[in-house]
Amino acid sequence: MTHHQQRFFSWFLSACLWLSPAAGLVPAASAQEARDAAPLRQALNRIDPERLMADVRRLSSEEFQGRQTGTPEDLSSAWWVAERWRTLGLLPLVPAPLRAGTPPEGTPVQDQALDQSFASLVQPWMMGTKAPVFSLPAPPTLQVIAGNLVTTAVAGPDYLPMLDSPSVDLQAPVSFVGYGISDPAQGYEEYQGLDVKGHVVVFLRGKPTWYERAVSHADKIRTAQSKGAVGSLTVTGPVMSPYEARRGVGTNPLAYYGSQDLTKEQTLPGAWASPALVESILHGTGREQPFSLQNVQEQIQQKRLPQSRQADAQLRLRWESTTGTGTLCNVVGIIEGKAPSLRHEAIVIGAHRDHFGRQGGLLFPGADDNASGTAVILEVARLFMESGAKPARSLVFVSFSGEEQGLWGSKLYVERPPRPLAQTKVMINIDHAGIGNGRLTVGVTGLDKSVAARAGEQAELADKLDLFGFFPGGDHVPFKEAGVPTVTVVSGGPHPHFHQPGDRIETINPEVLLSATRYVLALAWSLANQP
Numbered sequence: 001m002t003h004h005q006q007r008f009f010s011w012f013l014s015a016c017l018w019l020s021p022a023a024g025l026v027p028a029a030s031a032q033e034a035r036d037a038a039p040l041r042q043a044l045n046r047i048d049p050e051r052l053m054a055d056v057r058r059l060s061s062e063e064f065q066g067r068q069t070g071t072p073e074d075l076s077s078a079w080w081v082a083e084r085w086r087t088l089g090l091l092p093l094v095p096a097p098l099r100a101g102t103p104p105e106g107t108p109v110q111d112q113a114l115d116q117s118f119a120s121l122v123q124p125w126m127m128g129t130k131a132p133v134f135s136l137p138a139p140p141t142l143q144v145i146a147g148n149l150v151t152t153a154v155a156g157p158d159y160l161p162m163l164d165s166p167s168v169d170l171q172a173p174v175s176f177v178g179y180g181i182s183d184p185a186q187g188y189e190e191y192q193g194l195d196v197k198g199h200v201v202v203f204l205r206g207k208p209t210w211y212e213r214a215v216s217h218a219d220k221i222r223t224a225q226s227k228g229a230v231g232s233l234t235v236t237g238p239v240m241s242p243y244e245a246r247r248g249v250g251t252n253p254l255a256y257y258g259s260q261d262l263t264k265e266q267t268l269p270g271a272w273a274s275p276a277l278v279e280s281i282l283h284g285t286g287r288e289q290p291f292s293l294q295n296v297q298e299q300i301q302q303k304r305l306p307q308s309r310q311a312d313a314q315l316r317l318r319w320e321s322t323t324g325t326g327t328l329c330n331v332v333g334i335i336e337g338k339a340p341s342l343r344h345e346a347i348v349i350g351a352h353r354d355h356f357g358r359q360g361g362l363l364f365p366g367a368d369d370n371a372s373g374t375a376v377i378l379e380v381a382r383l384f385m386e387s388g389a390k391p392a393r394s395l396v397f398v399s400f401s402g403e404e405q406g407l408w409g410s411k412l413y414v415e416r417p418p419r420p421l422a423q424t425k426v427m428i429n430i431d432h433a434g435i436g437n438g439r440l441t442v443g444v445t446g447l448d449k450s451v452a453a454r455a456g457e458q459a460e461l462a463d464k465l466d467l468f469g470f471f472p473g474g475d476h477v478p479f480k481e482a483g484v485p486t487v488t489v490v491s492g493g494p495h496p497h498f499h500q501p502g503d504r505i506e507t508i509n510p511e512v513l514l515s516a517t518r519y520v521l522a523l524a525w526s527l528a529n530q531p
Contacts, residue, residue, distance in 0.1 A: 037458075039387055039388075039389040040458060040521075040522065040525045042387065043383045043384070043387045043389075043521060043525070044459065044518055044521060044522065046383060046386070046387075047379060047383065047514060047517050047518060047521070048379065049510050049513070049514050051379060051382075052375045052376070052379055052510070052513050052514065052517060053375075053505075053508065053510055053513070055371070055374070055375035055378055055379070056367055056371045056372055056375045056434060056505055056508055056513070057367075057505045058080075059077060059080075059353070059366075059367075059371035059374055059375070060365035060366055060367035060371045060503075060504065060505050061365075061505075062363065063076075064076060064077045064080075065357055065358050065363065066355045066356055066357035066358055066363055066364040066365060066366055067353055067354050067355045067357065067366060067401075068133065068354065068355065068356055068357025068358075069131050069133070069326070069328050069354045069401045069402045069404065069405055069408070069409075070131040070132065070133040070324075070325070070326025070327060070328055071133060071326055071357055072326075073357070074326075074329065074353070074354055074357075074401055075326075075327060075329055077353055078126065078329040078330075078331050078353065078399065078401070081331045081353065081374070081378070081399045082125035082126070082331050082333075084378055085125065085331070085333035085378075085381060085397065086125070088333075088381060088382055088385045088386075089385055090333030090334060090335055090381060090385065090397065091333065091334040091335070091336060092124035092125045092332070092333065092334070093124055093125055093126065093127060093332040093333075093334070093418050094124035125331050125332060125333065126329050126330065126331060126332075127329075127330045127332060127412065127413070127416060127418075128327045128328055128329040128330065128412075129327070129328050129408075129412055130325060130326075130327065130328070131325070131326055131327065131328035131402060131405070131408065132323050132324070132325060132326075133323065133324040133325065133326045134163050134164040134257070134321065134322075134323055135321065135322045135323075135324065135357075135359065136161055136163065136165075136319055136320070136321050136359045136360040137320065137322060137360075138319070138320060138360070138361065139155060139319075139360050139361040140155055140161050140271075140317075140318065140319030140360045141316065141317070141318040141319065142155075142158070142159050142271060142315065142316070142317055142318075143315070143316040144277075144280060144281055144313050144314075144315060145171070145313060145314045145315070145316060146284075146312060146313040146314075151280070153273075153277055155360050155361070155362060156253070156362055156500070156501055157252070157253070157274065158253065158273065158274050158276070158277045159233070159253050159271045159272060159273045159274065159277060160253040160254065160255055160256075160271060160272050160359075160360070160362075160500075161269075161270070161271045161319055161321075161359075161360060162256055162257065162258040162269075162270045162271060162272065163255060163256065163257050163258075163356060163359055164257045164258055164259055164321075164323075165258065165268075165269050165270050165271070165319070165321055166267065166268075166269055166321060167269075167319065167320045167321050168231065168269035168317045168318060168319060169317070169318045170230060170231065170269075170316070170317055170318075171314055171315070171316045171317075172198055172199055172200050172230050172231060172314060172315060172317075173198070173199045173200070173310065173311070173314050174199060174200050174201075174202060174233075174281055174282075174310070174311040174313055174314060174315050175194055175196045175199045175200075175201050175202070175229075175308065175309070175310045175311065176201075176202045176203075176278075176282055176296075176307075176308055176309050176310075176311065177190045177191055177194065177196065177201050177202065177203050177224075177308045178190040178203065178204060178296070178300055178306050178307055178308050179203055179204045179206065179207050179208065179211075179215070179220075179300070180201065180203030180204070180215075180220035180223060180224065181207065181211065181215055181220070181223075182223045182227070183211075183213065186211075186213065188211065188304070188306070189306065190203075190306040190308050191223075191227055191308065192306060192308075193308075194308050194309075194310065195228075196224070196227045196228060196229050197227065197228030197229075198228060198229075198230055199228075199229055199230065199231075199310075200229065200230065200231035200232065200233060200315045200317070201224045201227075201229045201231075201232050201233070202232070202233040202234075202235065202273070202278055202281070202282070202311075203220055203224075203232065203233075203234060203235075204234075204235055204236070204237045204293070204296075204297065205217075205234055205235065205236045205237070205244075206236075206241050206244065208300050208301050208304070209241065209301065210301070210304060217234065217256075217258060218258065218259055220232075220234075221258060221267075221268050221270065224268060225267065225268050229268065230268075230269070231268065231269045231270060231315070231317055232268055232269070232270035232271075233270065233271055233272070233273040233278065233315075234256075234270065234271070234272045234273065235251075235272070235273050235274070235275055235277075235278045235293065236249070236250070236251045236252075236254070236275070237251070237275065237293045237294065237296075237297045238251060238275060238293060238294045238297070239294055239297040239298065239301070243472060246441060246468070247473075247490075247495070247498075248436060248492070248493050248494045248495040248496075248498070249495060249498045250494065250495075250496045250498065251274065251275050252274060252496070252500055253271070253272040253273060253274050253500070254272045254498065254499040254500070255272075255356040255359065255364055255404075255499040255500065256272055256499065257404065257405050257406065258270055259406075269317060271317070275293050278293060279291050279292065279293060281311055281313050281315070282309070282311050282313075283313075284311070284312045284313075319360065328401050328402045328408055328409060328412065329401050330398055330399065330400050330401060330409045330412060330413060331353075331398070331399040332396065332397070332398050332399075332413075332418055333381060333396075333397045334394060334395065334396050334397070334418070335381070335384055335385065335390070335391060335394065335395040335397075336390075336394050337390070337391055337392050337393045337394040337395075337528070338390040338391065338392060339392035339393070342392045342393045343392070343393065343394055344394070344423055345393045345394065345423050345424075345425050346393060346394045346395070346396050346419040346423060346424045346425065347391075347393055347394070347395050347396070347424075347425055347426050347427075347428065347524060347527050347528050348396045348398060348413075348419075348424055348426070348427040348428065348479070348484075349377055349380060349381075349395060349396070349397050349398070349428045349430075349520070349524055350377065350397070350398040350399070350400055350410070350413075350427065350428070350429050350430070350475055350476075351370055351373030351374050351376060351377045351398075351399065351400070351429065351430040351431065351475075352370050352373065352374075352399075352400040352401065352402075352403030352404070352409065352410075352431065352475055353370065353371075353374050353399045353400065353401055354366075354400070354401040354402060354403055354404055354405075354409070355369065355370070355371075355404065355503075356404060356499070362501045363501060364499075364500070364501055364503065365501070365503055365504050365505070366503055367434065367503050367504050367505045367507060367508055368432045368433075368434040368435050368495060368497065368498070368503050368507065368508060369431065369432040369495075369498060369499065369503055370403070370430075370431050370432055370433075371434075372430075372432060372433045372434030372491075372508065372513055372516070373429075373430035373431050373432065373433050373516075374399060375513065375517075376430045376433055376513070376516055376517045376520055377397055377398075377399070377430060377520075379517050379521075380397075380517065380520055380521050380524060381395075381397050383521055384524075384525075391524075391525070391528035391529055392528060392529045392530075393425065393527070393528045393529070394419065395524065395528055396418065396419055396424075398410075398413060400413070400475050403431075403474070403475050407474070407475055407477055407478055409475065410475035410476075410477070410478045410479065411478045413478075414478040414479060414481075414482050421479075421482050421483070421484055424479070424484050425484075425485065425527065426447060426484070426485045426486065426487060426527050427476055427479040427480075427484050427485070427486045427487075428486075428487045428488075428489065428520060428523060428524060428527075429474050429475050429476035429479075429486065429487070429488045429489070430489045430490075430516065430520055431474050431475070431488070431489075431490050432490055432491065432495055432498070433489060433490060433491045433512070433513060433516035434491060434507075434508040434509065434512055434513045434516075435491060435493075435494075435495060435497075435507055435508060435509050435512055436491035436492050436493030436494060436495060436509070436512055437492055437493025437494070438464060438492075438493070438509075438511065438512060438515070439464045439465070439466055439491070439492035439493060440456075440461065440464055440465055440466070440489060440490070440491060440492055440515060440516060440519055441466050441468065441471070441488075441489075441490045441491070441492040442456075442465055442466065442467050442468065442487060442488065442489055442519075443468045443469065443470060443471025443476075443486075443487070443488035444467060444468070444469060444485075444486070444487055444488075445469065445470050445476075445480050445485060445486045446480070446483075446484070446485030446486065447485040447486075447487065449467050451523075451526070451527070452465070452467055452487055452523065453465065453467060454526065455519060455522040455523035455526050456519060456522075458522040458525075458526065459515075459518040459519045459521070459522035459523075460518070461515055461518060461519055464515060465519075466492055471488040471490070474488055476488050487523060489516060489519060489520055489523075491512045491515075491516060
């Protein structure tokens with residue numbers, strides 16, 4: 001074999017190993033990657049754990065009041081992100097100077113007069129739209145009435161009203177309806193023989209593993225309303241689905257928008273309840289022993305028969321809710337690529353900034369979900385800018401709002417992308433990346449998993465990665481639906497404070513946060529520079 005033949009064979013073998021038709025990107029090491037290895041190692045070594053924790057602490061502090069979409073505090077947090085990116089030198093969404101009515105350059109964010117109206121979003125970092133703001137201004141009441149005994153449940157550990165629940169003041173009987181599924185065409189009817197008119201219905205989150213059709217919370221609410229129910233309680237049972245286990249969610253009550261659609265309000269009053277509260281309500285309805293959610297779930301799973309029943313107790317529900325109007329605000333910062341043939345292509349790196357605000361007298365700080373992910377993208381942007389090694393492709397950093405209300409911010413981006421989606425090679429999404437068991441859960445769609453695995457090796461985290469396919473839920477979903485390959489990064493293991501007031505800075509594990517940042521930096525670096 002001649003010298004030229006050897007060179008050609010080496011090039012051909014390298015190309016065969018690299019090519020990835022799903023995304024037009026390459027999964028194995030190359031000469032270009034080797035040249036980039038040194039600056040990447042330097043950037044990895046410059047990650048600042050104290051800065052990461054300081055950013056999570058700031059975002060989850062009372063200053064931003066839980067960053068509920070559409071509130072002045074969420075807009076204030078958006079200004080804070082925009083100011084960070086401006087200081088680093090990222091380019092804004094629209095290359096135009098600030099116009100009248102916006103805070104002057106250098107003005108401390110906390111001193112700025114913030115306007116909720118969409119008209120105030122005239123500066124170039126923002127993309128926004130109108131959004132409803134659901135609020136429970138006063139502490140709610142939920143009481144269990146069993147004969148002459150009245151037990152008052154505690155908001156937070158025992159239950160949390162749905163955040164878009166209408167106001168309610170009622171006392172009504174209770175019926176348990178399993179998973180709340182009414183599908184006689186498929187031979188499964190959990191309302192059969194049960195009259196729930198005028199009742200509060202209690203149903204389990206999710207569905208049995210053998211039930212093949214999709215069924216959402218909104219579907220269950222519509223079914224309950226059609227049967228005449230006047231209220232609902234949702235509970236996460238102790239028998240978790242594989243997805244629930246992978247997400248690390250527990251069984252505690254969750255803050256949640258029942259409609260999951262900003263254009264709609266939930267029309268049936270409802271709350272999320274703890275298993276202990278539900279079992280106390282249904283205590284006297286066990287067939288041969290006290291009512292057990294685990295037994296009920298196992299019976300439904302094994303026998304495929306409804307376990308519905310009416311309780312002896314009644315429930316008293318009372319709370320007031322309001323609906324206002326605010327501005328959902330994404331913040332976009334761009335690092336232009338340097339390669340003439342690749343700079344028109346984009347890697348989107350995003351994390352949602354919003355959480356649930358202050359509801360019913362409880363503050364939801366959202367440290368893990370998702371001040372942690374926001375801190376990661378802020379640090380990754382800093383490292384790219386300060387490395388001096390400009391990426392070949394352009395990087396688009398996005399701080400989304402509206403994720404908790406049905407992915408509205410990422411849907412807005414996909415509808416009005418600053419860079420064409422056809423030229424967006426990958427979207428990387430980081431969500432609740434601050435606690436867990438020290439491993440990283442990585443979901444990959446439209447891209448060879450070897451790309452994600454290779455980034456783990458570069459970040460020296462190969463033995464801490466758990467690679468999966470599609471990961472349901474999160475701001476990557478609208479991108480996937482639009483045909484853009486996605487990589488989702490979350491910290492693995494339990495997230496016991498998920499969607500609860502206990503999601504505070506004290507629960508964040510700095511080592512977990514550092515690992516997530518190392519991985520996202522290595523992944524973004526690789527994707528931005530691959531031929």
